[in-house]
Amino acid sequence: MFGFGNEYEGLAFWLPLIWAGLIAVAVAMYVIVDGFDLGVGILFKAARSENWRDRMMFSVAPIWDGNETWLILGGGGLFAVFHVAYAVLMPALYVPIILMLIALIFRGVAFEFRFKSERSKFLWDNAFFFGSLLATFFQGMVLGAFVQGFANDGRQFTGGTFDFLTPFSVVTGISLICGYGLLGSTWCVMKTTGELEIWARRMAVRFLIATIIAMGVVSLWVPFLGRQIETRWFSWPNIAFLAPIPLITVYTAYRLFRDLEVGRHYRPFFLAIALFLLGYLGLGVSLFPFNVPPNLTIWDTANTVNSQLFALVGFAIVLPITFAYTAYAYYVFRGKVAEEIQGGGYGYH
Template sequence: MDAIHYWLPVLWAAIIGVAVVLYVILDGFDLGLGILFPFTPEEERRDVMMNSVAPFWDGNETWLVLGGGGLFVAFPLAYAVIMPALYLPIIIMLLGLIFRGVAFEFRWTAKPNHHFWDQAFAYGSITAAFMQGVVLGGYLQGIHVENNAFAGGTFDWFAPFPLFTGVALVIGYALLGTTWLIMKTEGELAVNARRWSKYLLLAVLAIMVIVSLWTPLAFDRISERWFTWPNILYLSPVPILTALAAFGCWYGLNNGREVMPFMSAISLFLLGFVGLAISNTPYLVPPSLTFWDTAAVPESQIFMLVGVLIMLPLILGYTVFVYWMFRGKVREGEGYH
């Protein structure tokens, strides 16, 4: 295999991985706010919660488009296998995102008769988060492939592990949401968020332990990756860093820090993604198809890569600019809607 056929798929896999990580982090905390809506019935506090993400939430889903579009362009075979395997949870996820997005806009104009849109925002967020976790779990448990085509059943994803990861991601997004509120709000809302964060952090850590035990016990390829010598030595920094991130989050929550809990929660997500990447690389469709098996011809990859290399710095620059411009606390009565 020559260099271009080897490195182009690796580069595209890295781009898609970055897009997925940025989506999970940046859209995760505003999905987390929707998940917290049922536990925050006061209208004034709900207004503050939505205003805290109003400048950002629309742009956050840019990364979902890049991830899905990049998969379609750079790895068409993987796209053709993964989509039929996970059509139902993906479609339900998209419907949840649509309801949430519509509710975000309509809630303000429907006041004072906005109860329906509050419910749509909350349950659209919960549905989207849960289905994203189901998609992740269905992907990780493996997709049955024969002759480079999906050969499984419509409901292969409806199994204990994907359903568990669905619940896990809802809890993880809720943690991002509470730590975001600690950083962006004040008063009773921030106090409640700090209290909720402690319980959610403990739940997230328990989930990470369960997944860390479940995956190697259930999937031989993951067990071989993590628990054979010398891999166990090389990969030991991942759980150590995870423990340090968890300690940093707990320390920040107990010592009145405002930014530290959110950054530590993000670190937990990043390290979780690193662990999943280590477990599955180089398989893009585990456990059978690699980056190179599913890659498009180099000409297609290069054509799209030119556009991505032009647009990606602009999108990143715009994202940093917006977060910098709207830094600081959001108080009751303030907003950008």
């Protein structure tokens, strides 16, 4: 009963579950912390003055590059532990992932050069805006393609280069722009003052409406992508257990709208995060335990038990350090950005 073989059978079941949870946490952290960062970029061109744009950038300058650490953790975990999933997903998503990375590179370069430039600042403003917009759109397309699933033979991708490009993935790309815009605008509400804060509050209401519409469209569309998703949500008694998720989502959106109306500073941002996490939970309910929809589960794609244990040791060291660094950075740079930046215009950068 307690022999070596049974122990490994237990580990072979539980380790992929643990790893799926860890990678899900890393991806969720990336979506939250880099989501508002990209959202600030999406808002950038609509800002009325250079002072507004400076203050928006200063609000994320101390923490923006550290935010992307979570993307590396999630991707590294997938590569280390779910090698079959990595072998299927990467060829299927080469195009949107490469385009996303190019957009992030342009955005990062623009972020650094804008602070040093005078005459060509408008060029870097455009690069920052379009880099943020396109990176978000392609992330949304990756999400849409993932939900739809991938043609595979159990070991490798067997579909075409542009299989990811569908009406659904385009809709999820646009939806993520709305969602990140909501995160970015509520971040600006929390971090800025004066007319910029008032403007960000108005933008947050608009993005909230757009996000709710987008979530509704995607939520109604997803059950039609696969019989197993429809059964998961609408069969009895599942529907009774899962009904609170959309109900809580609606209530969260209502509270967010009310908080924006009455002038709260901090809670709108955290309610926007809650809205994202509820959507993330809904996707998890729809797809679990498949990490290569529609047919490969986390157990089908997992590496050997020894490999998972070895990687888990490293992850157990890196994850708390990353959490601690993230928390410390946000604590140090808490509070609102001053309306007039001192120190020659370089602010917090």
